[in-house]
Amino acid sequence: MSFRIGQGYDAHRLTEGRPLVLGGEVIPYDRGLEGFSDADVLLHALGDALLGAAGLGDLGSHFPPGDAQWKDADSCDLLREILFQVGDAGYRVVNCDLTLIAEAPKIAPYSSSIRRRLADLMETDIDAVGLKATTNETLGWIGRGEGMAAIAVVLLQGK
Ligand code: MG
Numbered sequence: 663m664s665f666r667i668g669q670g671y672d673a674h675r676l677t678e679g680r681p682l683v684l685g686g687e688v689i690p691y692d693r694g695l696e697g698f699s700d701a702d703v704l705l706h707a708l709g710d711a712l713l714g715a716a717g718l719g720d721l722g723s724h725f726p727p728g729d730a731q732w733k734d735a736d737s738c739d740l741l742r743e744i745l746f747q748v749g750d751a752g753y754r755v756v757n758c759d760l761t762l763i764a765e766a767p768k769i770a771p772y773s774s775s776i777r778r779r780l781a782d783l784m785e786t787d788i789d790a791v792g793l794k795a796t797t798n799e800t801l802g803w804i805g806r807g808e809g810m811a812a813i814a815v816v817l818l819q820g821k
Pocket of ligand 1: 672673674697701702703706
């Protein structure tokens, strides 16, 4: 039985006039994340972790910024495509663990539905999806509310 671990990191700038999309959920906030797709920082970190674990490259190589096909794309669609390729390479997801680093807003009210959505996408139990959030204690660019970052780790098992 083979296991593969992967990690991913992503960061996006906050800007006015965009919806804030985290884990496929539109979260009420005065700004959203800037990016070519919906800039879902959580799903981008998770996608890179999945690709890394399976040895399939990275998000940028699969979904190049500037490719009109992915303009304002729902990152759940990117994740579906990644999961298809991970499955095709012979792996299934055992579990993942995500950390959002942001000064605001609180995502606790949305945590269950984000975890449910990701569990459905990855075909795991909800307890196989960890989701945590931390502030940056007002330090640096995250602390000043200029953007958000996310870290993901994932474990794959050979089918
Ligand atoms: Mg990104």
